[in-house]
Amino acid sequence: MLSQYIISQVVNGLCQGFIYALIALGFAVIVGIVGLATFTHGEIIMIGAYASYYIFLACGHNLILGLLASFSASWIVGIIIYKLCYERFLEAPEHISLICTIGFSMLLKNLAQIVFGAEKKPMLNVIENQIYKFGPVEISKVQFVIMGTVIVLSTTMMIIFNKTKWGIALRSVSQNREAAALVGINVKQTSMIGNCIGCAMAGVAGMLIGIYYQSISPTMGATLSMKAFSAATLGGLTSVPLSSLGGVVLGLIENLGISISTASFRDVFSFGFLIIMLIFKPTGFVKRKGARP
Amino acid sequence: MLKVENLVVNYGYISALRGISFEVKEGEIITLIGANGAGKTTTLVSVSNLIKKESGKVIFKSQDITQTPPHKIVKMGMCHVPEGRKIFPELTVYENMISGTFGNPALSKEKINQLIEKQFTLFPRLKERRNQAGGTLSGGEQQMLAIARGLMMDPDIIMLDEPSLGLAPIIVEEIFELILRIRENGKTILLIEQNASMSLSIADRGYVLENGVVTLTGTGKELLVNEEVKKAYLGA
Known part of the structure; x- marks a missing residue:
């Protein structure tokens, strides 16, 4: 039954990869639109997870409510991050806001340990355990819901980015802030919205991860944000579709890797792949359009 | 329509503008000419409030826009086409x-x-x-x-910053013809140029900038035949 095992590992990898993709996509949106890197992304994931956890506790097993809760909680934290770490430092050298986000991430992590408790919490079983079979492929309902949520969210985002005036405003800010101000875009407000969209994606991903692994903790974000960073690097840091592709690839490689070794080597495979990728193709999958050859 | 009074701008210790005043009336083509570093672009970006002004006043449609944020200035009907296209x-x-x-x-x-x-x-x-x-x-x-x-x-007003920069002469002519067509469509134009002969020939009035002050002003034709302008900018 080796092939069966491989197939289920591919499904697991895809599911995991979709979550990474959602985080990476948020990261790419933030870096692209604000123009500054963030190291608070992992903590946003954690906040999103806790927000949905408490909503599930209070309101029962309502996935939509949990999603809304993690979306809005991380959106609000996104506003705070923007006001604290970015707004005053847009003109300053990049490392200042970068260090500011590192500091804020420590603050959030430790506050979370005080407020939520340092121990791991079991996530409620929101989705009942059920397995669908499509020929040789077996997908659990949890995986189904996760993939569905990611697909719906990312396509909505793609539509907003590529088809609406809002999207044109966001993209023009990411390409040239000064010119964007000159065509009448409120650059500060638009970058804040960009930052919040990125954070909200991470928050929802936090909820999905909580559901997938059945546990959440204040330090859950650390490795996840590194994974997202790797995935975004594969996509050249700012390209949204390629960053998501990077996430999926990373998830697949991890799960195929552990299927031939043990699960404790998970991170070895994903970060090893990142290193190899950076050595041989440092620009990631990106091919710039709009540049004259 | 647009009035700039005693504009002073410093870049650190360097003074880029040392008290510039000019006025653009509705329907006019006004040009600011001057050599590199005379303060032409600085004038425009400080009118659009992209940089901090030391002192002075900018009045647009009889409203003081000296401290208005850039995107709000744009919404009042002032358009700035930046240098190097962007x-x-x-x-x-x-x-x-x-x-x-x-x-x-x-x-x-x-x-x-x-x-x-x-x-x-x-x-x-x-x-x-x-x-x-x-x-x-x-x-x-x-x-x-x-x-x-x-x-x-x-x-209502369009400010063009060096539209001819880095373009072939035939394209430059095309662009200047366009500027005239844009005026025919009822827009006011503030044009900043190094190509003094071209811009003066289409302008109603011109201002000559040197080291951050206006040294000469007159109608386009007057400036075209002015000896000093000829010597400094027209190469005659």
């Missing part, structure tokens, strides 16, 4: 033009479509390339796109 390289030509409409939220969908058609008749080459990424256009086409983007907000 189009959005990864947006298509069409999207670049749509981005121009953010400056005027009052525009209806029909009006936007009308404006796009209008720009396409003014710049037929952009129509051919409407789905191409802005960054793939040639320099002249990018300049046209930058002007078209500016016109999309249907501004």
